[in-house]
Amino acid sequence: MSQQATGQDLDALYQEIILDHYKNPLHAGLREPFEAEVHHVNPTCGDEVTLRVHLGGPEGRTVEDVSYDALGCSISQASTSVMADLLIGKTVDDALAIHTEFLTLMQGKGTVVPDEEVLEDGIAFAGVAKFPARVKCALLSWMAWKDATARTLEGQAS
């Protein structure tokens, strides 16, 4: 009985989608060209990601590529894979909106109902929001992407 209850919690955290992305991450590896490269770490556990952003298209407002080299747990690895797959090909504005949506989901302590239209595989992380210690794992690469994108946009402006 009790085993079942905790097993359910665990399955809510480790959705099949997450484990799939962990075992077979999409868009992994560092690629050229890129305008900005950032390195983010989670100081509490040592997880780290090196992430590159390449913006192109009309006025450089399309996310042409997100490439990365990440070391970390299943949650952080899967989150990086899902993010890259979601954001590549989107306009910067759409990507930033998705970023905000994902951030809201992760900071919602499990009360936010995710929009599958927007987040696609990202909805699998709804269960992570109930584990405060793991929220930072899920957000590591998203924060790195935002940082790299901001730097790229700054570079365009100057």
Add this chain to the structure above:
Amino acid sequence: MVELPGLLPELEVVRKDFPILERSLAGGLPLVYLDSANTSQKPQIVIDTMVDHLERHNANVARAMHQLGAEASAAFEEARDTVAAFLGAPSRDEVIFTKNASEALNLVANTLAWAKGDRKIGEGDVVVTTEMEHHSNIVPWQLLTERTGATLRWFGLTDDGLLDLSNIDELITERTKVVTFTWVSNMLGTINPVAEITRRAHEVGALVVVDASQAAPQLPIDLAGMPETDRPDLLVFTGHKTVGPTGIGVLWGRREVLEALPPFLGGGEMIETVRMEGSTYAGIPHKFEAGTPPIVEAVGLGAALTYLGHVGMEHIHAHERAITGYAFEGLATVPGLTVLGPGDPAVRGGAISFELEGVHPHDVAQVLDVRGVAVRAGHHCARPAHARFGVQSSTRMSSYLYTTPAEIDALIEALHYTRSYFKVG
């Protein structure tokens, strides 16, 4: 229950002293607490002593001219006596209360920069630490050497997780002013040869600073019993790992050294006379205890060390060795599991860090947690030691005087479950 030589004979009685061990976790699972190197649990006597102090004796210390003030001061100073006895300190005045071990180490590192005369660290001087230190025994020395122009060097590690002393004569030279190292590694479990390194450092006149944060909970310490050549000059530990409360740590230092060092923080209690033109300072230990100290925390620490004394540090050490040996046997049955650090459980402390092939330590700890098994995952504030072994992080189980063989069984069973959950092997 499994019969193991060395196990505390009254383990069930000891466990009853720790009320938290009775609680259950989500899903009604019993708590299997294997994170004592992170912080230990507290016996009822510590909780009760602190509550009693707050309910009946609370007042500021050393400045209140009333009965409660006298009681609070007596309780605080009795705690100092208890710490001195616990360490076998040559003198009670050599025991200084700090906030934690980190503050104690920062006190030493900072006052060495500010010292005058021989002790002062400056350009051309060398401070030696080791690659297996907790960050709290690396960063203060980095700050010290960066600020003073001194050089920081360190002992590397052997593949077995021991200090590599092969280049000790290159590291410890006439230029070496401080040699600092942990007695017991919080990550690798290694017990370091305190006497041997101290003796060599003393030959060149270097100060020896020992981090006993992991040693104090589990090894008998008798400073006065050590030959002077082998005795460290300064030693620190923290209260919360020795079944005491958080917010209280200890710096023990040889009288001559403490007297030669300038004050750390300025404020009340640490002075003799204050004039606007300048002040003179109290003698040790108060010289290093500016401001209202953590009074009830010190009283709680006194109760904690008295409790450990009643159980007996020799017995606690034997218990830790028995549990560590039993855990080694169990961990060996888990396919793909590699223990970091010395392979002989007899020469280790009660912390075992390991890797499980195919599963990240965070995920290991998460699955263990839903089975009620509390361990630590990450770099355990020892990132350089992890880097030395080419790993980013690890999972660590750490036992204490209340750990049972059945809890180790629960860990091992949960590790097998973790492998099946992540479908590895």
